[in-house]
Amino acid sequence: MTATQDRPAAEIGKDRRRKEDQRLITGRTRWTDNITLPGMLHLAMVRSPFAHANITSVDVEAAKSSPNVVTVLSGKDFGEELGACINAWPITPDQKTPAHSPMPADRVAFAGEIVAVVVARTSAEARDAAELVDVEYEELPAVVGIKNALKDEVLAHPDLGTNKSALWVFDSGEAGTGTDAEAAITEARANGIVIEREYRQQRLIPAFMEPRSVVVDPTGEQITMWSATQIPHILRFALAATTGVPESKIRVIAPDVGGGFGGKLQVTPEEWIAWAVARRLMKPVKYTETRSESLMAAHHGRDQVQTLTLAADKDGKVTGLKVHLDADLGSYVAIVGGGVPVLGAFMFNAIYKFPAYRFECQTVLTNTTFTDAYRGAGRPEATYAIERLMDELAAEVGVDPLEIRERNWITHEEFPFTTVAGLEYDTGNYEAATAKARASFGYDELRREQAERRERGDRVQLGIGVSTFTEMCGLAPSRVLGSLDYGAGGWESASVRLTPLGKVEVVTGASAHGQGHETAFSQIVADRLGVPFEDVEVLHGDTQVAPKGLDTYGSRSLVVGGEALVKAVDKVIDKAKVLAAHLLEANADDLDYADGKFTVRGTDQGKAIQELATATFAGHDYPEGMELTLDADATYDPVNFNYPHGTHLCAMEVDTETGAVKMRKYTCCDDIGTIINPLIVAGQVHGGLVQGIAQALWEEAVHDEAGTLVSGSFVDYLLPTSADTISFDVVHTDDPSICTTNTLGTKGVGEAGTIASTPAVVNAVVDAVRHLGVNDIQMPCTPERVWRAIHANDGDAATPADAMPHFHEGSLNQDEGAGA
Amino acid sequence: MIPVKFDYLAPTSVEEALAALGEHGDDAKILAGGQSLLPVLRMRLNAPEVVIDLNGISSLRGIRDDGDAIVIGAMTTHHDVRDHELVKEHALLLAKAAAEVADSQIRHRGTFGGALAHADPAGDLGAPALALGAQFVVQGPGGSRTVEADDFFVDLFETAIGDDEILTEVRIPKHTGWGAHYEKFVRVAHQWPIVAVAVTVKGSIDEARVGLTNMGSTPLRARATEAALAGASATEDGVRAAAEQAAEGTNPPSDLNGAADYRQHLARVLTGRAVLKAAGAA
Numbered sequence A: 001m002t003a004t005q006d007r008p009a010a011e012i013g014k015d016r017r018r019k020e021d022q023r024l025i026t027g028r029t030r031w032t033d034n035i036t037l038p039g040m041l042h043l044a045m046v047r048s049p050f051a052h053a054n055i056t057s058v059d060v061e062a063a064k065s066s067p068n069v070v071t072v073l074s075g076k077d078f079g080e081e082l083g084a085c086i087n088a089w090p091i092t093p094d095q096k097t098p099a100h101s102p103m104p105a106d107r108v109a110f111a112g113e114i115v116a117v118v119v120a121r122t123s124a125e126a127r128d129a130a131e132l133v134d135v136e137y138e139e140l141p142a143v144v145g146i147k148n149a150l151k152d153e154v155l156a157h158p159d160l161g162t163n164k165s166a167l168w169v170f171d172s173g174e175a176g177t178g179t180d181a182e183a184a185i186t187e188a189r190a191n192g193i194v195i196e197r198e199y200r201q202q203r204l205i206p207a208f209m210e211p212r213s214v215v216v217d218p219t220g221e222q223i224t225m226w227s228a229t230q231i232p233h234i235l236r237f238a239l240a241a242t243t244g245v246p247e248s249k250i251r252v253i254a255p256d257v258g259g260g261f262g263g264k265l266q267v268t269p270e271e272w273i274a275w276a277v278a279r280r281l282m283k284p285v286k287y288t289e290t291r292s293e294s295l296m297a298a299h300h301g302r303d304q305v306q307t308l309t310l311a312a313d314k315d316g317k318v319t320g321l322k323v324h325l326d327a328d329l330g331s332y333v334a335i336v337g338g339g340v341p342v343l344g345a346f347m348f349n350a351i352y353k354f355p356a357y358r359f360e361c362q363t364v365l366t367n368t369t370f371t372d373a374y375r376g377a378g379r380p381e382a383t384y385a386i387e388r389l390m391d392e393l394a395a396e397v398g399v400d401p402l403e404i405r406e407r408n409w410i411t412h413e414e415f416p417f418t419t420v421a422g423l424e425y426d427t428g429n430y431e432a433a434t435a436k437a438r439a440s441f442g443y444d445e446l447r448r449e450q451a452e453r454r455e456r457g458d459r460v461q462l463g464i465g466v467s468t469f470t471e472m473c474g475l476a477p478s479r480v481l482g483s484l485d486y487g488a489g490g491w492e493s494a495s496v497r498l499t500p501l502g503k504v505e506v507v508t509g510a511s512a513h514g515q516g517h518e519t520a521f522s523q524i525v526a527d528r529l530g531v532p533f534e535d536v537e538v539l540h541g542d543t544q545v546a547p548k549g550l551d552t553y554g555s556r557s558l559v560v561g562g563e564a565l566v567k568a569v570d571k572v573i574d575k576a577k578v579l580a581a582h583l584l585e586a587n588a589d590d591l592d593y594a595d596g597k598f599t600v601r602g603t604d605q606g607k608a609i610q611e612l613a614t615a616t617f618a619g620h621d622y623p624e625g626m627e628l629t630l631d632a633d634a635t636y637d638p639v640n641f642n643y644p645h646g647t648h649l650c651a652m653e654v655d656t657e658t659g660a661v662k663m664r665k666y667t668c669c670d671d672i673g674t675i676i677n678p679l680i681v682a683g684q685v686h687g688g689l690v691q692g693i694a695q696a697l698w699e700e701a702v703h704d705e706a707g708t709l710v711s712g713s714f715v716d717y718l719l720p721t722s723a724d725t726i727s728f729d730v731v732h733t734d735d736p737s738i739c740t741t742n743t744l745g746t747k748g749v750g751e752a753g754t755i756a757s758t759p760a761v762v763n764a765v766v767d768a769v770r771h772l773g774v775n776d777i778q779m780p781c782t783p784e785r786v787w788r789a790i791h792a793n794d795g796d797a798a799t800p801a802d803a804m805p806h807f808h809e810g811s812l813n814q815d816e817g818a819g820a
Numbered sequence B: 001m002i003p004v005k006f007d008y009l010a011p012t013s014v015e016e017a018l019a020a021l022g023e024h025g026d027d028a029k030i031l032a033g034g035q036s037l038l039p040v041l042r043m044r045l046n047a048p049e050v051v052i053d054l055n056g057i058s059s060l061r062g063i064r065d066d067g068d069a070i071v072i073g074a075m076t077t078h079h080d081v082r083d084h085e086l087v088k089e090h091a092l093l094l095a096k097a098a099a100e101v102a103d104s105q106i107r108h109r110g111t112f113g114g115a116l117a118h119a120d121p122a123g124d125l126g127a128p129a130l131a132l133g134a135q136f137v138v139q140g141p142g143g144s145r146t147v148e149a150d151d152f153f154v155d156l157f158e159t160a161i162g163d164d165e166i167l168t169e170v171r172i173p174k175h176t177g178w179g180a181h182y183e184k185f186v187r188v189a190h191q192w193p194i195v196a197v198a199v200t201v202k203g204s205i206d207e208a209r210v211g212l213t214n215m216g217s218t219p220l221r222a223r224a225t226e227a228a229l230a231g232a233s234a235t236e237d238g239v240r241a242a243a244e245q246a247a248e249g250t251n252p253p254s255d256l257n258g259a260a261d262y263r264q265h266l267a268r269v270l271t272g273r274a275v276l277k278a279a280g281a282a
């Protein structure tokens, strides 16, 4: 096709309000729980209160005789037809993977695991009866916590003989992508700087707004499952693979889905149970979890201990990095549970030119809720570690943290750049993003204020945190996934159909759950095909409507799915051109396509795409040999990941008396290539930032020694609201680094804010109190932790006088001028 | 989540409510704003057979002037307490504390009486009520009686209200012209306080009342600090020295938000700050 020069890209780059928002916000739409089918039955789950126990008996009699209960089933009532929860990514050939039944008959491995299901005519009756199910357990010792699990004294699954699931290693010396990290560390111990740290990535709960919900209708030739899932296509595949029902007999629908953040990238025991019950009773069933169940039994994220060794020369040029992760899988290896920390393997070297790198990841099983993807999945953990370490290196060398980064980063002339982890970064400009962020933030001024507050011994100290992140996203080149033993590909599919009256139906295999695909994809099609934005309808999330796809996660929908869409639109235009040439009695080479219209060069004759759609529908006049359709499908398999990056700067105030922290300013300058819709990008960035900040300051899933989730409600699992955040300063580079591996030049932005912000915040908090002898504070940086860190060195004679905390027990606030 | 099934009664007078309470006894629960009761029911931590809703009893709502005291009806919402002129004039501390309860939605539903009857040691209204020397009027089958603030809070979630009684109103002795500040320490805005300090002072400083939230199983008075502040001048040093005694005799919990020793430290720091603010010196 000819470029659409005379028509400016009207839609791409426009702040379109999201067309899906009205129905999503008002709830006048199809959430799974809103679906009611004739004769539908309701399920309630009976869950184990124990983290590890043998099930000795399940007495369902009382529950069965409760009003309007249809049946009560426990694990032993099911056979093969119950299927299994799958692990799609065994990270090593010898990975230990415990069998994961949706409803075990013999033994539970975490508190919240399902032991029985009650089926009743209403959900209230099902819930009442669930309390009458009498399960006898023989409690077994539970293993909780990574370090306990590594000891292999108490086993999460005794039959496996160990808690260690898999050890995955990458070594740049062995891979030929760099030199030997151990040698670099040895050299640095003698002649340079070695920074050794252990960082804790606490466990988080995705806490999507809409609880998980599933409806199964077994009546009819195909069995239909509606589920609040991110992955309808993968779900159908897994149902077929594990329950023996042919794929062609399964239809999965993800209707409007209220958020996921990776938390709905799962095939869940609840879905499998609903499926099995519906098939057994031949009646539609529904299950919607309560918030308590969601917090306890939907998968958790993060949870790693990171043991890190950074080697550098005396000027702070990094010579090597060694990473050892111990990652908590929880009770089972969930669908990509083992793979999540491995996704981080390629990101610890971040934007830097490290010559040597070694990465090891040991996954361990514990008797806790299983873990899996959570926004950023592996990359936030990696980014946190390296960005914290770079700040530590700066402190060690005695230079500004931005300076230490500049000494190590890839300069913009060096792209494309092959990293020590073996990835090829196509484009980027860290200098530009940093310069813009720095100016917008008022970096020098805040540094001055920080110095003044230190000088004065102010009660409230100021800290500045830096995070110059990059990430790999747009999951993913299928061959690369194959080389990592991932169980699927990373391509995406799209179809474009023209209706008889000239409207456009776009079918995508990406499955939006709040991201705004319908709007962004409409903008792309509007520009590319030259039709009004309003005329584009985006269809998704139903395997019958969008039969092919790999769904939404890993910041992939636009960069992979969007590219498939572009290819499909181009095919439509190619087909239409043949018809246009025929109808205009012109040579196809003399046609230009712009603004949705073919014109014969040098004449005023033309045919609009809508006219061609109608002509195709009529079929009265078309060229010999033309197939009578303009519709087209396309599949796109990305050739590379893409690598958005950005410089995030955060200023935090720390009340040294109480340990309370307060955000003062947050600036981010992200370079994400071409921006299709700035408003959607802003939404992704703002929300992403808050999610990352929440890891730094608020959220933590805590299990006690017995394996009970202590933070089991929003009273104890602290989610921030708008009242807890400030207005972020979100900017972008003036001359973005266009992605070279897709036509639109876009890079992913769905996870960027979350990946980047956590270390920026913690770096700022540590920076505020570093002069008081603090070089780390465990996340979340609660006031108590901050306060204890400040006072850990009280009475330590080695603390230099100018770094002395200005108050001690018994003599509060000696400082006169500090104010109250 | 769905509560266990219960019967719902909506009396329109206190007498009617008391009769229902008498009839159902232990099986009944009073419903005020529902902001504490409903979560408990929905999580099935409690399963009363009968819920007696006080929202239809208009005499329990409202705030009036009663000579040397103001009287707040049990069913008056946090929002109304916060905004009422009588409260601002004669019991500023209460207005300030009510403003800090949860968020706007909850303040429009939750009630003054419900919060005090619930007696959550982390509730924001107990310490101010205690500091102001509130008198609790409870009505039972035999009529009304008045319970002094010092006797009202018995233990965690336990008050002097009998099983067959209803809290009808709370008398707050007038503290006209007293300065006040409620210093609430939280990690996120919608949270119950980790520690909070309720202070009201006459002059700067003739007399001081200091209440502590979440520093024990009931709201507490920091009496040693009060004594040290009486007649002191509102200087930073003097106030901080008095505040040093704020944690004396407290027995705060240890949980995810902080260990007991940290809470005691906070009580001292926050008391100093609250007093200075109440006295207009910060």
Ligand SMILES: Cc1cc2nc3c(=O)[nH]c(=O)nc-3n(C[C@H](O)[C@H](O)[C@H](O)COP(=O)(O)OP(=O)(O)OC[C@H]3O[C@@H](n4cnc5c(N)ncnc54)[C@H](O)[C@@H]3O)c2cc1C
Residues within 6 Å of the ligand: B029, B030, B031, B032, B033, B034, B035, B036, B037, B038, B039, B054, B074, B100, B101, B102, B103, B106, B109, B110, B111, B112, B113, B114, B115, B116, B117, B118, B120, B122, B123, B124, B125, B161, B165, B166, B167, B168, B190, B191, B192, B193
């Ligand atoms: C998300 C959330 C956050 C919150 N945050 C805070 C906070 O930060 N600070 C804070 O202080 N509170 C907080 N609350 C609690 C809120 O203040 C409640 O409103 C209050 O604790 C209870 O008042 P209520 O009117 O809702 O009482 P209800 O929930 O209706 O009743 C509470 C209890 O008191 C009993 N009761 C009620 N009225 C009477 C009466 N007249 N006589 C005898 N017994 C009675 C009931 O039987 C019940 O046991 C929060 C609540 C929620 C849901």
